[in-house]
Amino acid sequence: MRNNRAMSAGPHRIAVLALHQVVGLDLGTPSQVFSTARAADGTPFYDVRVCTPGGRPVRSTAGFQVVPDHGLELLDTAETVIVPGIHDGTALTAGTVEPEVTEALRAAYERGARIMSICTGAFVLAAAGLLDGRRATTHWAYAERFRRLHDRVDLDPGVLFIAEDRVLTSAGVAAGIDLCLHVIRLDHGSEVANRAARRCVMPPWRDGGQAQYIEQPVPKATDTSTAGAREWARQRLHEPIALRDLAEQARMSVRTFTRRFRSETGLSPAQWLLQQRTDHARLLLETTDLTVDQIAHRCGFGTTAALRQQLHQRIGVTPSTYRRTFHPRPELVES
Template sequence: MRNNRAMSVRPHRIAVLALDHVVGLDLGTPSQVFSTARSTGGSHFYDVRVCTPGGRPVRSTAGYQVLPDHGLELLDTADTVIVPGIHDGNALTAGSIEPEVADALRSAYERGARVMSICTGAFVLAAAGLLDGRRATTHWAYAEQFRRLHQRVDLDPGVLFIADDRMLTSAGVAAGIDLCLHVIRLDHGSEVANRAARRCVMPPWRDGGQAQYIERPVPRATDASTATAREWARQRLHESIALRDLAEQARMSVRTFTRRFRSETGLSPAQWLLQQRTDHARLLLETTDLTVDQIARRCGFGTTAALRQQLHQRIGVAPSTYRRTFHPRPELIET
């Protein structure tokens, strides 16, 4: 995925394709999230518009109709096309979509556009033949139905989102927000994505490989929380932090703390801490002139080799490559 930092002449054009039975929250997600991605001077990085086949009104699952300003011709010039989830229709029941919709989606991808889906929008992309032979995801509750209809797609319903070159798919509802933030981070770096996340009152980063929350019971309401321990740890990422240290900050036994921590975050304490260290390292690579060795120590990795291994596992690149892509001074030489 190319970095759009230098492409500041015009906003990146996003076309959101709404079909009948579109999920209301999914439809609003791209506009809400991408509109918060702005330069420090306040300029918008993205221009988000909604279209439907023929520019006709479509029904949403939220009890209202969507009256768009554009038809499928919007896809002809879009840099990114996003298909929100649907809760009914032939794409879900028969694995088929209108030929004009399939043609428009294929044409957009073939000319170089990035194509994304939120939740069951993956059924639409699959019906257009765009997911054949690719890894993809959708809402876990629709996984078996998806597999029956689209056996040539390598479906992984256990993750939040998957990026397969210019084809990106996400799980249900909130995972669509995660995917949009992921795209902002790819295009403009963590600092812009983090500002967008704060405007949306969202966590700045959930790894796409993180498991979907599949019918887990809601924890019983209690005054006890691991939030204090998590904030304590964030301030000490450069230090060695043991599980017992975290449990003591929350005034819980290790066993209780571990159970409650996973209930609140969906991760083990070790997984969460590693994620925090990696995210902080990415931010320092983007926004400081510290050497990779200094960053590794400040983030608690200890060695450059450990930091390099974690970055490669999470995003597939070395620290120096990441910095050259996202640092405003790409001429920096790593040491």
């Protein structure tokens, strides 16, 4: 649900902590994505700034130096702290970080800041003790190393990102974009996040998890792909859709379709369809005056009870509560 810190006066303050051998793309992701999140009048919702320990320059993996305007004191007032991925340093080799970094991160968390990592930035959070006893993720290629160094963390390398309370971790590179869009969605709703995604030329929500990338890339949309069937289903969420219907659209047997669908999306057809229906319901709750019952039927849930159960299971609130939070004029909408 919407983060109360996002509702404070002025733009939400984000500090990006760059360390030695910071991944160039990871470093630029927060400022690029969060800068696209704006109110209807163009007012920015976020203020993103970069810092390093001591305000000193650090080398990036892209062959350039990062010369920041701020030191670790930026974390003292940040409402969100993001640690991009790194490709070198003691956090990766020994599971440790400089005491000043640990102190700054822990102090930020203890005063209520949201803490995030992109890719191998999770090694830094773990070294600072912020992931002990939590679920977390990182780039799948670093999973075994992470487990050796941090056995008190419940690592799940099969997902794109994990949000546990105020600590959020993501997988490699593009998954950092997914996580930033997720945070915008939490803070300001799907409509703002969708606009930000369009500005970034990204889907607002990617199907599946890291599992689809470990052995092979996502297959292109060809005659042997399930992409056509997925698009067919998205246009018919209000109708009953059976597994056999999807397989027929892809001109495959049910068995072949199910296997290929999971390899492409990381989800079963039923899980994927439920995700699509829920996401569409959230959008309708935010942007239309339809009743909850009407939305339930338009999204294929059939009953308000079914929609309520699924929304509560996925984000922990009822449809009416969600609408009161994100609809621009909830008092005019019949629940």
